[in-house]
Amino acid sequence: MTVLPWRDIDTVLLDMDGTLLDLHYDNHFWLEHLPQRYAELHGISRAMADLELTPLFEGNAGQLKWYCLDFWSRELKIPVRELKLETAHLIALRPDADTFLAAINKAGKRVIMITNAHRDSLSLKMERIELAPYFERLISSHDYGYPKESPAFWDALQADIGFDPARSLFIDDTLPILRSARDFGVAHLLAVKQPDSQKGPKDTAEFAALGDYRELLEGL
Structure with missing residues (x-):
């Protein structure tokens, strides 16, 4: 990965799940734990639960x-x-994410979290992983009424925090979101090579991919 032009970056926008936190918690919850508990609570088989849930998940994605x-x-x-609490022990920080956060704070960058996570999910994770002190703001897309995939989210973010897209870095593990940010004019974009520690690397298409947070510290 090429060295970031830190002198051209004032604001660092960071996703949470899959970017700062290991996506294994969320993948396990939505793909394994929730379907199993759904089956138990509704008195149906796991196979039937999957048949009912899959089209609902696919139909509402994004x-x-x-x-x-x-x-x-x-x-x-x-x-x-309540079900999310049952697997909360799986919530984990990605390696050296806190080292990166400490370094960009020390360097005087403006650091803001932007996540699609519901406020309850955000609170649950911040209770277990103390990241809040590193951020000027923790922003959920639910605050604006638009997901990060939508151009309207970026308009709302701009109206709220007044950042310069041309002098901003955004890191996220979801390609449609990165493309939405690029369309808005965010100049520096990074995908995440392996959002889920229990799965292999993903194809990040046209975006440079973050593998190790320590790689980003050069030139800071």
Whole structure:
């Protein structure tokens, strides 16, 4: 990966799940734990649960409600918040993410988290991994009513925090979100090579990929 032009970067925008935190927690919860508990709570087989859940997940992907715990609790008639606590021991920081956060703070960069995670998910994770002190703001897309995939999110973010896209770095593990940021004019973009520690590297298409946070510290 090429060295970042830190002298041209004032603001660092960071995703949470898969970027700062290991995506294994979320993948395990949504693909394994929730379907199993859904089956148990509704008295059906796991296979039937998968048949019912798969089209719902696919049909709502990329929309704000996909990330909304209230929506899924109503839709599935199960207590999603409580179920997320059952696997909270899997919430984990990606290696050296805190080292990176400390370094960019020391360098005087403006550091802001922007996540599609519901506020309840954000709170749960911040209770277990103390990252909040590193950030000027922790922003959930639910605050604006648009997911990061939407151009309207970036307009709302600009109106809220007044950042210069041309002098900003954004790191995220989701390609449609990175493309949305690029369309808005964010100049420095990085994908994440391996968001889930339990799965192999992913194809990051046209984006340079972050493998190790220590790689980013050169020239800071």
